[in-house]
Amino acid sequence: MADDDFGYTTWGRDWVRLAQPLRVTRPDPRLPRARALAKGGKVEVTIGAGKIRGTVEHGRTTPEVSIEVTPLSGPALSLIGTQARTVLTDEMYRACTELGHPPVPKLTRVDCTCPDNSGRCIHVLAVFYDMAQRIDDDPRLALDVLTPSDGTDQSETIPQRWTAFDALDPAEYFTVR
Numbered sequence: 001m002a003d004d005d006f007g008y009t010t011w012g013r014d015w016v017r018l019a020q021p022l023r024v025t026r027p028d029p030r031l032p033r034a035r036a037l038a039k040g041g042k043v044e045v046t047i048g049a050g051k052i053r054g055t056v057e058h059g060r061t062t063p064e065v066s067i068e069v070t071p072l073s074g075p076a077l078s079l080i081g082t083q084a085r086t087v088l089t090d091e092m093y094r095a096c097t098e099l100g101h102p103p104v105p106k107l108t109r110v111d112c113t114c115p116d117n118s119g120r121c122i123h124v125l126a127v128f129y130d131m132a133q134r135i136d137d138d139p140r141l142a143l144d145v146l147t148p149s150d151g152t153d154q155s156e157t158i159p160q161r162w163t164a165f166d167a168l169d170p171a172e173y174f175t176v177r
């Protein structure tokens with residue numbers, strides 16, 4: 001299966017799931033194109049606490065993707081925090097899940113500078129796949145994203161053009177800009 005290249009660790013698989021939610025069974029023609037962008041090295045990401053910024057080289061355009069992630073809860077962080085500096089294993093993932101704190105990334109904001117405001121444009125999908133790849137290579141990146149930023153008020157650093165992902169109203173997608 002083509003998907004085997006992405007998400008072979010439990011930590012990376014979560015990011016594949018963001019692109020391919022289990023509840024979606026219809027083939028999405030954007031997915032193979034997004035995978036090709038990620039595989040072809042067309043995606044560059046900057047990862048910070050609770051934030052990802054991606055630049056996707058797509059034809060003649062280079063849209064910028066911004067993603068914000070809810071930090072892990074305290075119990076899950078303290079469970080993996082002590083050991084995770086060396087390696088983040090599938091066992092740690094399971095241990096968190098068994099404690100009731102699955103370390104699944106929950107997105108709070110998704111934005112892309114391209115005209116597609118759905119939050120699932122090909123560039124966002126490409127960043128999800130790229131993250132899966134990078135996290136497979138080094139699962140500690142998953143923790144970098146899920147770690148709360150210390151002390152800074154995130155609401156001040158969020159550019160205003162960002163749209164709250166949960167607040168998206170399909171009726172307004174094409175009238176906002």
Ligand SMILES: [Zn+2]
Pocket residue numbers: 063112113114115116121122123124
């Ligand atoms: Zn886009």
